[in-house]
Amino acid sequence: MGDLVAYQGEPGAYSEAASHRLFPGAELEPLRTLHQVFDRVASGAVRAGVVPLENSQAGSINETYDLLARGDVHIVGEAVVRVDHALLALPGIPLEYVKRVSSHPAALAHRPANSLVGALRAFGKAALPRSKRPSLRARTLTAVTTMETRC
Numbered sequence: 001m002g003d004l005v006a007y008q009g010e011p012g013a014y015s016e017a018a019s020h021r022l023f024p025g026a027e028l029e030p031l032r033t034l035h036q037v038f039d040r041v042a043s044g045a046v047r048a049g050v051v052p053l054e055n056s057q058a059g060s061i062n063e064t065y066d067l068l069a070r071g072d073v074h075i076v077g078e079a080v081v082r083v084d085h086a087l088l089a090l091p092g093i094p095l096e097y098v099k100r101v102s103s104h105p106a107a108l109a110h111r112p113a114n115s116l117v118g119a120l121r122a123f124g125k126a127a128l129p130r131s132k133r134p135s136l137r138a139r140t141l142t143a144v145t146t147m148e149t150r151c
Helices: 014-022 034-043 062-069 105-109 116-127 139-150
Strands: 004-008 027-031 048-050
Touching: 004 014, 004 034, 014 027, 014 048, 027 034, 034 048, 034 062
Parallel strands: 004 027, 004 048
Antiparallel strands: none
16 A cells, blocks of 8 residues: 555646645545545555545535545545636637636636636626536646647
8 A cells, every 4th residue: 555645636636735735745646536535545545535525615525425424434634725716728818719618617616706716607607508618527637628729
């Protein structure tokens, strides 16, 4: 097992930042789902797992609570990670040229109307039908996809 720690998300996700904070120097294993993280921890394949439990804007992560209720793993630490969102585009692109907003659904669900995310949510609802707003599994993949599409 060694010093391997699993986290839910892609490299660059907030769970990765929390993993670095909780387990400095550990080798990290990104996993796509919360179930995968819990299963790896319960089986002893990894030293620990880092998953989101609460989000100050979106609320409780109910799936995490459901998996904790199984009783095969328990909480041993906590990391608070500041969440910052940004609208990414290539240099020099004015906002009025933006035709598609891609993000993880949780990012667009954040509630503050006066925040950038709130503005993007309103923009997305007004300018794009839901079918034209692809849901990507992580904002980090959205950024990579944006750059790979244009470069």
